[in-house]
Amino acid sequence: MEHNPEILFIMNLLTNLLTTLFFFTAVETIYLFVFTMAGRFGRLQAPPVSSNPVAKRMAVLIPAYKEDAVIVDTAEQALKQDYPGNAYDVIVIADSLRRDTLDKLAKLPITVVEVSFDVSTKSKALNATLKKLNANYDVAVILDADNVMATDFLTHINAAFNGGWKAVQGHRVAKNTNTSVAILDAVSEEINTYILRRGHRALGLSGSLMGSGMAFDYTLFKQYMGQIDTTGGFDKELEMRLIHDHYRIDYIDDALCYDEKVQSGAVFERQRARWIAAQLKYLRRNLPSGIIQLLKGNLDYFDKVFQTMFLPRVILLGFLTIGTAAALLLRAPNLLMLAGGQLIVLLLSFYVATPKDLKSLITWQEIKQVPGLFFRFLRSITRLGEAGKKFINTPHTTTSTAINEG
Template identity: 40%
Template sequence: MEQVLLIFDWFLYVWFAINILYLLVYSLASLRRDLPLPPPATKHKRVAILIPAYKEDAVIQECVHSCLEQDYPADCFDVVVISDHMKPETNASLSALPIRLVEVHFEQSTKSKALNAAMAAIGNDYDIAVILDADNVIPYTYLNDINDLYACPDVEIVQTHRVAKNLNSDMALLDAMSEEINNTIFRLGHAKLGMSAALIGSGMAFNYALFRDTMANIKAVGGFDRELELTLLYRGKFFHYLPETFVFDEKVQNTNDFSRQRRRWLSAQWHYCTVFARFVFKAITSRKWDFCDKMFQQLSIPRLLLLGFTFLLAFCFSFYNFIWSLKWWSIFLLLVVALLVAVPRRFCTSRLAAALQGLPYTFLLMVANIFKLRGANKKFIHTTHGIAKSK
């Protein structure tokens, strides 16, 4: 019996260790020299800012006004709001602004449907498509930063740095920290090692024709950005990253929203892992390493589950066989180092220490979500936005 347990222990250890070393390598890579900034562009490209808005009456105005306040020639960009199930008074208010309002009425709403409908309505007279969520806010230099990078002829896809718009609850703080860890490991660390940065669903910019033609074949219900990302990576496209170009995004503020959001993400991760698995061997033989890297991410253990289970296994083995536990404590320490390196220093406050007390509960929510994935990717799971006042 102990021999079987030993084999199982080593199987889990190798699996967990590979996941942890992957995070550690890219976390440490983020400390390398800064990415070079592109020189200012001499021409302004035509930009369409596409904002899918499903029942986003509470936040859409702030997003639109931040777009309209760009320090960018007004005749070189259009703000396109795709209104889906928003109130008539919201649509009337938006219609009074210098934007393009596209109203859609889907029986089953998805971002991919909304974006495809918008591009069909506005035509093809654009060079760049910028994708924002309705709860996003962008600084006035945002389009200029993107335009500068697109002056480089080989740039087709760009991910900007998404940061928290709100820190008004412990959950929002933890969510904001989690996203910054993602930014450090999956975007900045990757970019500094010459790999494609991960897309995140908003704050993205694409060559307009490339985005339009690719989205025409994207039918995703949930996680459209994952299907888009894997499709483009398999085609050999490279994703650039602008770490100093920020887009402000509303973070989840309570455990119910956290659970729903993570269930949607877990479901999309597993779904697209199975969909694209058949391309892995050909990608390896074709040396499409960015695609292979992304497929590894799809197979990886979600970070909160990795942290929780590594600690639990190390703790339990400490009582069963202390020698066995040493290797688990060692990789747990490496995981902690990887995460600490990835956390921006501004988060290291006494408030974070208090918020971390809720981490065991969020871990349990993630574990529970594993058993709720069935069918989650076949329906649109909406996260309600609208920042509530802090208590």
């Protein structure tokens, strides 16, 4: 069957454009696969064992902006560590909490620091609190208002800082898997952890921060946070500043911190808009210095800048799926091998990086949600202006009871 020359020209042009696009995505796909395999077959470095371990004094800092639904439960759970009670303080940073919530918090053996801003951000809340605290601490632990630490979390953190580590990311895991979106969000976070933390540390590179479930040398944290005043993504700016100055971010797989997963597509869209806005901001800001640091031998810093060039995983999956389908329609074998091959490699990476307990929760119901989340992710790009100007708070409603409910 002969085709009209104009149709052939358009088909060839489309094939060439898609082929060029998927050569770029191949870089990200291979990157994800390499670090997934490193996470699977490599070994994580344990902190050096101290000859004279001590219980480090810790400040557990919990910024809470309009988090009345969960903050009391979070504070109560934070007091249940198997770590010596006199060696850590739970400090709730109360921003715009209701009076009845403040009254409940006042009855707990914790410190409540009330703050208020015209435009509230986590960096402002943390910096204001750090200026008010007078106690001498060795370690700052940062939680979100919905986070619940496993009872041995601080014990793992203490071992790391007794071993000389300065910045540590714990293993954030799902608090709830009560909706299909929550299950997929949990899978997404575990994949990111496997690749960006476990895989990186297995190859000797610095891990990355997640915004909560993380700990720092207190003096170091106070020093670097004092340089940060950003609307969103304070953890990424902190990460870039630390790694620029050759501070490695370590990772403890056994230090579990339970985190609420988003339960609806609408919340997913708002949250991802905030994440993409932060990613683009730090790409623009750090690309020149990333190249300079690479030339100076700071591979960790360049790697973190390199990551900001990548498409979000859901977008990559969607593009590769569309590309594979287009290759079949265009009868383009080279494009099919390029896009289809990457799709297989990406899905294999996702499979390896997903824990068994989450794999068992994935049914056809969850798979049907993926296309919708892909288009929500695309639509979130239209919210980048809003996300860059004001803090988009993710609402939390799930308490610690969800952990035992599975």
